[in-house]
Amino acid sequence: MVLGELGTALAGALKKLGEHTVVDEEIMEACLKEVTRALLQADVNVQYVKNIVKRVNINELAAGLNARKLLEKAVFTELVNMLEGEGAQNAQNEGVTTKREKYAPKKGVPNVVMFVGLQGCGKTTTCTKYAHHYQKKGFKPALVCADTFRAGAFDQLKQNATKARIPFYGSYTETDPAKIASDGVERFKAEKNDLIIVDTSGRHKQESALFEEMRAVAEAVNPDMTIFVMDSSIGQAASDQAAAFKNTVDVGSVVVTKLDGHAKGGGAISAVAATRAPIVFIGTGEHIDEFEAFDAKPFVSRLLGLGDWTGFIDKIADVIPADQQPELLDKLAQGQFTMRILYEQFANIQKMGPMSAVMSMIPGFGNDVMPKGQEKQSQAKIKRMMCMMDSMTDEELDTTSLKLLQDPKRMERIGRGAGRSPMDVVELIEEYKRLAKMMGKMKGLKAPKKGGYGQSQALNQNLAQMAQAIPPGMLKQMGGMGALQGMMKQLEGKDMGEMEKMMGKMMGGGGRR
Numbered sequence: 001m002v003l004g005e006l007g008t009a010l011a012g013a014l015k016k017l018g019e020h021t022v023v024d025e026e027i028m029e030a031c032l033k034e035v036t037r038a039l040l041q042a043d044v045n046v047q048y049v050k051n052i053v054k055r056v057n058i059n060e061l062a063a064g065l066n067a068r069k070l071l072e073k074a075v076f077t078e079l080v081n082m083l084e085g086e087g088a089q090n091a092q093n094e095g096v097t098t099k100r101e102k103y104a105p106k107k108g109v110p111n112v113v114m115f116v117g118l119q120g121c122g123k124t125t126t127c128t129k130y131a132h133h134y135q136k137k138g139f140k141p142a143l144v145c146a147d148t149f150r151a152g153a154f155d156q157l158k159q160n161a162t163k164a165r166i167p168f169y170g171s172y173t174e175t176d177p178a179k180i181a182s183d184g185v186e187r188f189k190a191e192k193n194d195l196i197i198v199d200t201s202g203r204h205k206q207e208s209a210l211f212e213e214m215r216a217v218a219e220a221v222n223p224d225m226t227i228f229v230m231d232s233s234i235g236q237a238a239s240d241q242a243a244a245f246k247n248t249v250d251v252g253s254v255v256v257t258k259l260d261g262h263a264k265g266g267g268a269i270s271a272v273a274a275t276r277a278p279i280v281f282i283g284t285g286e287h288i289d290e291f292e293a294f295d296a297k298p299f300v301s302r303l304l305g306l307g308d309w310t311g312f313i314d315k316i317a318d319v320i321p322a323d324q325q326p327e328l329l330d331k332l333a334q335g336q337f338t339m340r341i342l343y344e345q346f347a348n349i350q351k352m353g354p355m356s357a358v359m360s361m362i363p364g365f366g367n368d369v370m371p372k373g374q375e376k377q378s379q380a381k382i383k384r385m386m387c388m389m390d391s392m393t394d395e396e397l398d399t400t401s402l403k404l405l406q407d408p409k410r411m412e413r414i415g416r417g418a419g420r421s422p423m424d425v426v427e428l429i430e431e432y433k434r435l436a437k438m439m440g441k442m443k444g445l446k447a448p449k450k451g452g453y454g455q456s457q458a459l460n461q462n463l464a465q466m467a468q469a470i471p472p473g474m475l476k477q478m479g480g481m482g483a484l485q486g487m488m489k490q491l492e493g494k495d496m497g498e499m500e501k502m503m504g505k506m507m508g509g510g511g512r513r
């Protein structure tokens with residue numbers, strides 16, 4: 001069962017519970033059984049599962065508490081405890097219970113980060129994903145390939161690095177990994193790169209040669225952080241592997257990969273949590289963007305289909321340059337939704353990475369709303385439309401006049417320029433019309449100026465208007481007005497501009513399905 005399926009199973013069991021007007025002990029027991037089965041199938045340690053069952057006090061139901069909320073809270077709390085390492089003592093009979101701070105590189109100083117792990121765990125892929133993640137945050141990363149064990153490792157790193165436009169260092173002739181590592185690190189320090197990532201060799205299994213090599217490379221480059229990369233498919237066995245690596249080099253962080261496709265994801269994450277080495281990122285696919293910072297609460301929230309607004313908003317803030325935000329806001333407030341804006345939003349959506357990952361952050365949008373299969377089609381459709389917009393003139397891009405856009409001669413020319421049929425242009429214009437209509441409902445939305453009146457007050461004033469702008473089906477899926485209000489709360493302290501863009505994204509999201 002992949003982790004997404006675990007989430008769907010848990011959310012399904014909780015939803016079923018919510019359908020009963022009166023929940024008695026029998027119904028609750030049946031639901032608990034379903035939850036337990038789903039967790040055990042995902043290889044979650046049986047002790048944690050028992051704790052969840054213990055936490056649910058069926059007597060509280062008699063006090064009139066909402067059964068779904070009760071169980072939801074118990075599952076949420078126990079899963080978060082499990083992932084944050086609390087309760088590890090119970091589950092693994094280990095003595096340590098203090099939390100460790102998560103490592104994050106600091107800007108402006110050379111941070112050296114070494115990656116270790118078994119062969120095929122996804123180390124090289126993860127190095128590039130890690131570099132790309134921090135590149136987007138303004139770091140100047142560089143990659144060093146100190147893997148002299150696997151033929152082709154340097155070529156793979158070179159290929160990944162080139163694609164992501166990240167400088168790299170390696171050698172086809174030098175056989176000493178420690179020498180390559182120290183030469184590479186020195187070079188990038190001199191070139192003022194502030195995040196120097198060292199990829200080391202892997203082996204099929206934990207063996208002394210691998211550990212010796214890891215120690216030698218660590219000695220040569222003196223890393224600020226050593227990250228252990230682990231394939232989630234090994235499930236609970238992850239505990240022994242993480243411990244073995246931790247005992248050899250000073251592993252300070254863990255990245256768990258391939259959480260998109262393996263039955264034992266839950267087990268792997270819980271087992272690593274029990275070793276007290278913080279999970280900093282998770283890999284959720286082969287693509288460079290399929291990589292997420294790991295934080296227990298939002299992770300569990302998404303797993304249970306409760307969404308993660310904060311992650312969603314951060315993701316949007318990540319891709320929309322701050323200087324574009326006020327301008328876009330002004331245009332939307334004036335009702336000026338043009339093809340150019342649509343184009344820019346499509347480009348932003350593409351930068352956000354896989355749509356299913358983004359959608360899962362929206363409360364109520366499980367994996368079922370944007371199935372993996374459809375994602376490719378949606379992305380292809382966006383590309384097709386952007387391609388047609390590329391053959392539009394400035395006048396066409398900046399107009400709000402449908403008359404101008406629907407001029408048959410223009411439509412034919414646009415289609416021809418992009419190698420598409422006039423029908424495809426019609427489809428683009430229909431999509432634009434649909435979105436422009438929705439955006440029209442955002443017209444006049446109040447954006448509080450900094451130092452102006454209370455932000456949350458303004459947000460509440462806009463609530464009804466926003467609810468109107470969201471297609472009814474989508475609002476229901478989001479959890480209705482209550483969920484919108486909850487979102488408002490989370491947004492306090494955030495910029496109003498982000499909020500509006502988020503709404504725009506959601507509408508765009510609806511249009512691509």
Ligand SMILES: Nc1nc2c(ncn2[C@@H]2O[C@H](COP(=O)(O)OP(=O)(O)OP(=O)(O)O)[C@@H](O)[C@H]2O)c(=O)[nH]1
Pocket residue numbers: 117118119120121122123124125126147150153156201202203257258259260261282283284285286290
């Ligand atoms: N589905 C999925 N595949 C992944 C993920 N991360 C890496 N992979 C794939 O796993 C395979 C092995 O990844 P590599 O990065 O080559 O592994 P490695 O650990 O560097 O291997 P060595 O260099 O031999 O030690 C590749 O096909 C990757 O595309 C992930 O999060 N999800």
